[in-house]
Amino acid sequence: MPNNEYQAKPLPFNKELIGISKKTIEIHHDKLYAGYVAKLNEINKKLEAARDNEELKAAANQSYSDLRALRIGETFSVNGVYLHEAYFNVIGGDGMPNGALKEAIEAKWGTMEKFISIFSATGMSVRGWVVLAYDANVNEMKIYGADSHNQGGVWGCIPIIVLDVYEHAYFIDYGSDRKKYIVDFWKNLDWSAAGAIYEKIMKMNS
Numbered sequence: 001m002p003n004n005e006y007q008a009k010p011l012p013f014n015k016e017l018i019g020i021s022k023k024t025i026e027i028h029h030d031k032l033y034a035g036y037v038a039k040l041n042e043i044n045k046k047l048e049a050a051r052d053n054e055e056l057k058a059a060a061n062q063s064y065s066d067l068r069a070l071r072i073g074e075t076f077s078v079n080g081v082y083l084h085e086a087y088f089n090v091i092g093g094d095g096m097p098n099g100a101l102k103e104a105i106e107a108k109w110g111t112m113e114k115f116i117s118i119f120s121a122t123g124m125s126v127r128g129w130v131v132l133a134y135d136a137n138v139n140e141m142k143i144y145g146a147d148s149h150n151q152g153g154v155w156g157c158i159p160i161i162v163l164d165v166y167e168h169a170y171f172i173d174y175g176s177d178r179k180k181y182i183v184d185f186w187k188n189l190d191w192s193a194a195g196a197i198y199e200k201i202m203k204m205n206s
């Protein structure tokens with residue numbers, strides 16, 4: 001049988017971040033992110049077996065059932081994996097906006113400062129994630145906020161800049177000062193990595 005297990009991706013950067021410690025990143029990537037990958041693989045295996053499990057399918061119920069638990073766990077885990085990969089992908093840079101993405105943000109939000117300020121404030125207004133996404137439903141970039149991995153996501157979106165605002169992302173280094181963590185997030189942003197996603201999307205659209 002082919003091994004179709006999802007493989008955890010290594011950290012895409014190897015540098016000291018501003019403000020966010022190595023310890024935080026190690027726990028975040030090696031324990032938490034890796035944990036979502038492991039759960040995703042466990043759930044995938046059980047969902048595969050569920051296809052032939054007539055008893056499990058017959059017992060499906062929206063209040064509680066084994067299939068419900070698997071389906072809820074599936075979207076929580078898979079989004080936990082994708083969102084963390086997107087977050088790690090855009091930190092580890094020099095914080096200097098550049099290229100077509102910078103221009104497109106300025107065209108939509110007026111100035112980079114205005115964009116950063118509403119994105120950052122969104123990070124203070126939700127419990128989980130802030131995402132600058134390309135929303136293919138309306139063919140434009142949108143900022144979306146989410147309380148959880150499987151809440152607040154919008155289908156048909158490709159994440160470009162992703163910020164994790166769960167406490168585990170900053171509490172060791174900043175205590176409860178999430179605002180300061182978000183200020184430092186921008187200093188660490190890898191605009192080239194984010195720009196590469198944007199350019200890929202533009203190419204797909206052309």
Ligand code: FE
Nearest residue numbers: 032164166169
């Ligand atoms: Fe996280």
